[in-house]
Amino acid sequence: MYLSHLTSLLALALAVASQDTSIRKVDAAFAAANLPANLDITFKPTALLEVSLPQATGPPITLHAGIQVPRNGNTDTAGPPTFHVVGDVGKGPFVVAAVDPDAPTPQAPTSAQIRHFLGGNFFNHGGLLKNTTPAISEFRQPTPPAGSDAHRYTFLLFHQSEAFASQTLVNANTSVSLFNISQFAAAVDLGNPIAGTFMLVAPDPTTTSA
Ligand SMILES: *[C@@H]1O[C@H](CO)[C@@H](O)[C@H](O)[C@H]1NC(C)=O
Ligand SMILES: *[C@@H]1O[C@H](CO)[C@@H](O)[C@H](O)[C@H]1NC(C)=O
Secondary structure (H helix, E strand, O other): OHHHHHHHHHHHHHHHOOOOOOHHHHHHHHHHOOHHHHHOOOOOOOOEEEEEEOOOOOOOEEOOOOEEOOOOOOOOOOOOOEEEEEOOOOOOOEEEEEEEOOOOOOOOOOOOOEEEEEEEEEEEEOOEEEEOOOOOEOOOOOOOOOOOOOEEEEEEEEEOOHHHHOOOOOOOOOOOOOOOHHHHHHHOOOOOOOEEEEEEEOOOOOOOOO
């Protein structure tokens, strides 16, 4: 029957391309994970941010909000990620930030947030976001310590402000620990994120528990 054929095709498409397809679902996933509260952000996305992690073999892993990604040594989460935006957001420039609010553990995040990526001058090339300047903080692979529960590695997209371009708060030498994305966004006038997604990454099972 046509409908069941269509349904199985859809299921196949979803299995292959597991990226976020609904802003409402991303919003709900952020709320369920308590991320807006824990990051002190107002999260009212108007677009989808697609984050893809290239793999040594096979297709990249494209995140959907709340996906569990195996850390898997230096393969699955090594990055660096590529970014796409889906939505009517204009040409840019944009800022992409990635933070871990759960370091060293979600129960006692005393060094959070860890800044896993911070870059500006991203421009929209038919959805692909390409930066014209090096990132301030290049991508850091997740390294949740042995014995920790999974951390929420959260990617956020902002419209870039004038103040961001001349900011001096963060550079390549600034400690990645104790970063605060809401404080930074407020200080450089980024406003609220327009899109985001997150992945859950736990320590490699081969690492011994602390
Ligand atoms: C970072 O530190 C190195 C070594 O001190 C220095 O050469 C470099 O200019 C610094 N980079 C920035 C962005 O401040
Ligand atoms: C980040 O800064 C906000 C104020 O902008 C503050 O309310 C919040 O507690 C800070 N978060 C962390 C993890 O320090």
